[in-house]
Amino acid sequence: MEQNNKNYLEYLAELYPTIGKASTEIINLQSILNLPKGTEHFISDIHGEFEAFSHVLRNGSGAVRKKIDDVFGHTLSTAEKCAMATLIYYPAEKIAEIKKTEPDMENWYKITLYRLIEICKTVSSKYTRSKVRKALPADYAYVIEELITEKSEVLNKGAYYESIVTTILEIGKAEDFIIVMSELIQRLVIDHLHIIGDIFDRGPAPDKILDCLMTYHSFDIQWGNHDILWMGAAAGNVACIATVIRICLRYGNLDLLEDGYGINLLPLAAFAMEIYGEDPCVCFAVKGREGKTDSSSLLERRMHKAITIIQFKLEEMLLREHPDFDMEDRCFLETLDKKNGTVIIQGKEYRLKDKSFPTISEEAPYRLSKGEQEIMEKLKTAFQNCEKLQRHVKLLLKNGSLYKVYNHNLLYHGCIPLEEDGSFEKVNIFGTFYQGRKLYDVLEMYVRKAFVALEEGERKKGQDILWYLWSGPKSPLFGRSKMATFERYLIADPEAHLEKKNAYYRFLEESSTAERILEAFGLEGEDAHIINGHVPVHQSSGESPVKCGGKVLIIDGGFSKAYHKETGIAGYTLIYNSYGMTLTAHEPFESAETAIHEEKDIVSRQVAVKYTDRRQLVGDTDNGNKMKERIAELKELIRAYREGELKEKER
Numbered sequence: 068m069e070q071n072n073k074n075y076l077e078y079l080a081e082l083y084p085t086i087g088k089a090s091t092e093i094i095n096l097q098s099i100l101n102l103p104k105g106t107e108h109f110i111s112d113i114h115g116e117f118e119a120f121s122h123v124l125r126n127g128s129g130a131v132r133k134k135i136d137d138v139f140g141h142t143l144s145t146a147e148k149c150a151m152a153t154l155i156y157y158p159a160e161k162i163a164e165i166k167k168t169e170p171d172m173e174n175w176y177k178i179t180l181y182r183l184i185e186i187c188k189t190v191s192s193k194y195t196r197s198k199v200r201k202a203l204p205a206d207y208a209y210v211i212e213e214l215i216t217e218k219s220e221v222l223n224k225g226a227y228y229e230s231i232v233t234t235i236l237e238i239g240k241a242e243d244f245i246i247v248m249s250e251l252i253q254r255l256v257i258d259h260l261h262i263i264g265d266i267f268d269r270g271p272a273p274d275k276i277l278d279c280l281m282t283y284h285s286f287d288i289q290w291g292n293h294d295i296l297w298m299g300a301a302a303g304n305v306a307c308i309a310t311v312i313r314i315c316l317r318y319g320n321l322d323l324l325e326d327g328y329g330i331n332l333l334p335l336a337a338f339a340m341e342i343y344g345e346d347p348c349v350c351f352a353v354k355g356r357e358g359k360t361d362s363s364s365l366l367e368r369r370m371h372k373a374i375t376i377i378q379f380k381l382e383e384m385l386l387r388e389h390p391d392f393d394m395e396d397r398c399f400l401e402t403l404d405k406k407n408g409t410v411i412i413q414g415k416e417y418r419l420k421d422k423s424f425p426t427i428s429e430e431a432p433y434r435l436s437k438g439e440q441e442i443m444e445k446l447k448t449a450f451q452n453c454e455k456l457q458r459h460v461k462l463l464l465k466n467g468s469l470y471k472v473y474n475h476n477l478l479y480h481g482c483i484p485l486e487e488d489g490s491f492e493k494v495n496i497f498g499t500f501y502q503g504r505k506l507y508d509v510l511e512m513y514v515r516k517a518f519v520a521l522e523e524g525e526r527k528k529g530q531d532i533l534w535y536l537w538s539g540p541k542s543p544l545f546g547r548s549k550m551a552t553f554e555r556y557l558i559a560d561p562e563a564h565l566e567k568k569n570a571y572y573r574f575l576e577e578s579s580t581a582e583r584i585l586e587a588f589g590l591e592g593e594d595a596h597i598i599n600g601h602v603p604v605h606q607s608s609g610e611s612p613v614k615c616g617g618k619v620l621i622i623d624g625g626f627s628k629a630y631h632k633e634t635g636i637a638g639y640t641l642i643y644n645s646y647g648m649t650l651t652a653h654e655p656f657e658s659a660e661t662a663i664h665e666e667k668d669i670v671s672r673q674v675a676v677k678y679t680d681r682r683q684l685v686g687d688t689d690n691g692n693k694m695k696e697r698i699a700e701l702k703e704l705i706r707a708y709r710e711g712e713l714k715e716k717e718r
């Protein structure tokens with residue numbers, strides 16, 4: 068036996084000290100391999116819409132409703148099935164509502180418990196007993212296990228279950244059980260969740276989404292450009308901090324900063340009143356409150372203008388430090404002519420909608436004024452010391468990455484930058500050119516360095532890369548020629564607003580593109596797909612989320628309310644279960660209250676993308692492959708025990 072191999076077997080022998088224990092583990096693993104593959108759920112571009120996100124988690128993008136159909140078929144009416152679905156999504160709230168009108172609650176509890184038991188039996192049949200047990204809350208684990216496990220030894224099953232359910236009712240625990248079983252169904256219907264980026268910005272409560280993920284059983288995140296922006300802010304990059312605040316002001320989400328994250332914005336408010344106190348700041352209205360001139364709307368506009376100007380300066384300073392980012396065309400503050408109200412961008416002169424820039428000086432227009440400097444110092448300290456934000460970013464770092472290869476699929480938020488001829492675009496990262504997968508790998512290394520590198524210089528490089536990933540023209544998370552923020556605020560000419568999409572989006576119409584990309588990430592064959600988010604799918608103009616002959620799925624969840632007008636529907640999510648892949652189109656989500664009261668689901672349509680000809684098993688997954696490797700190692704361990712190369716530690 069080779070020494071390495073022997074060392075490894077000795078290590079394994081610590082875990083499985085006898086032939087009996089190693090054999091039991093082989094049998095366990097072997098039986099798991101033959102269970103159906105767990106359901107994966109893909110969501111992207113949540114953009115702070117916590118309630119809609121929470122609803123989609125509760126209904127598993129239609130997976131819960133499908134189980135109800137499977138279990139009850141034609142034995143329940145559509146209305147009864149809808150009511151059952153709503154109960155499973157919002158058990159406590161729905162019970163409270165039913166109590167108001169139901170004359171015989173005892174009977175309702177009983178029927179409901181029986182129905183939930185049937186659904187629980189079906190959803191748990193895919194898993195080992197031990198996995199189901201782990202999903203149960205300790206207080207109720209034993210009884211629920213009794214109720215949902217088939218008991219061949221009990222002769223009169225009807226009477227057996229009846230006695231348990233009657234006892235639950237007698238001791239007044241029916242509601243608790245209904246809630247716990249509903250949550251168990253939600254939990255078991257989805258085995259693993261993938262969030263393909265953009266949890267943050269535009270909507271009011273990304274913090275609640277992250278709080279919810281803190282306790283979610285199994286998930287990964289592929290960072291979106293908006294997540295990276297917040298990570299940059301948490302790391303202390305001032306250009307990212309200013310941008311985060313600007314976006315909160317633009318969408319009227321000050322509560323998120325002040326109450327959610329406890330960031331004090333008073334210094335910014337005082338500064339804005341002092342500098343822009345007489346300025347109506349027309350170009351800086353909060354979305355949806357354009358015509359308002361009450362004092363709080365005016366204050367918000369002034370703060371909005373103050374932080375936007377700071378952002379433009381900080382970005383230009385960062386770019387001046389980084390010629391390697393190749394973004395000189397975004398350095399144009401020196402061309403800003405306050406008197407005539409013009410600016411020159413990429414050689415073209417544009418008229419400005421606003422001429423009042425009291426903090427922009429002639430000699431160094433990109434430098435912060437003293438007041439601006441002081442504000443940014445305070446804000447930087449506040450972001451770096453915000454315990455809750457730092458906790459959220461830790462979660463993003465722990466469960467997140469720039470891309471993921473999972474069960475033959477390649478997941479990333481934006482794109483793989485391509486040249487105009489379709490080849491992989493070479494991107495200069497601190498003096499070396501990278502492309503394709505290597506580009507992703509080096510960028511991810513710098514993202515992590517921003518938080519953990521010991522050396523100051525390396526940490527700073529990481530922090531600057533976070534900003535580049537947010538909006539750089541060759542950033543795989545952004546994938547557009549420029550982020551036209553300045554133009555959108557201050558120039559009327561729509562031509563200046565144009566953000567040209569990377570050639571990637573054009574080449575996606577050709578099926579060879581996906582194959583080339585997949586190959587670069589070590590994937591090939593029928594089962595391999597690219598799944599990405601970032602770009603809203605314009606369903607109203609007939610656009611499809613399925614590209615490259617089914618090899619690429621673009622599933623912008625379209626949660627963002629501000630974008631509904633554009634897309635025509637709310638967006639798409641994806642389910643990959645043992646039968647194949649299904650896209651779910653969602654209608655816009657109104658509120659949890661309407662969902663409960665009107666028993667409204669937002670799943671509007673389900674489209675099968677791919678059916679497998681044979682049911683996929685755990686053995687067909689990445690986890691299954693690891694289990695197979697483990698089985699081979701355990702067999703080797705048993706051989707070593709049997710041939711006397713290792714001795715058993717116990718008997």
Ligand SMILES: O=P(O)(O)OC[C@H]1O[C@](O)(COP(=O)(O)O)[C@@H](O)[C@@H]1O
Pocket residue numbers: 265269292293547550551552566601
């Ligand atoms: O509509 P808003 O909030 O002004 O944001 C527009 C900006 O957001 C972006 O679309 C980036 O955000 P997404 O990643 O959500 O697409 C930019 O391309 C654009 O300049």
Ligand SMILES: [Mn+2]
Pocket residue numbers: 265291292293480544601602
């Ligand atoms: Mn995005």
